[in-house]
Amino acid sequence: MPDRPRYEEDFYAWTQYQAQVLRELPSSDNRFDREHVVEEIEDLGKSERDAVRSQIRRIIEHLLKLAHSPAAPPRFDRMGSIVDARAILVDKMSPTLRHDIEAALPQLYERARRQAALALRGFGEDDTADNLPTQCPYTVDQICTDDWYPAA
DSSP states (O other): OTTSOOTTTOHHHHHHHHHHHHHHSOOOOTTSOHHHHHHHHHHHHHHHHHHHHHHHHHHHHHHHHHHHOOOOTTHHHHHHHHHHHHHHHHHHOOHHHHHHHHHHHHHHHHHHHHHHHHHHHHTTOHHHHHTSOSSOOSOHHHHHSTTOOOOO
16 A cells, blocks of 8 residues: 555545545445545545644744743743643644645744734733734744744
């Protein structure tokens, strides 16, 4: 099976490949609801992708607050949230999803930046919210690396 994604190594790629193969298989037996089965398999992969994207946004949001907020008390709570999100990523990240994250990073960053700005405004940190970087200052490696945090 070297020419196709392996379930154990890249679940997302495996789901998309299996759905494609199932679509291409000839079928004369109309008892099998192929289209819905294909959609369910694809959706399993998309759910995994969406979970990874969600954790990346969560990490970026808290990295931004750590780097830019002058408030010290919530620092360890933010770090705890990052640790939790990174632990979830370890179980879900695959080579294909990493590539997806690299491609989607600008959009993921923009959403995370908006969420961070809203949270900062909720604590009266309007100036901080207004001055968050417009482009992602973090690499995917930094976002995913355990124990990496930006300087305050």
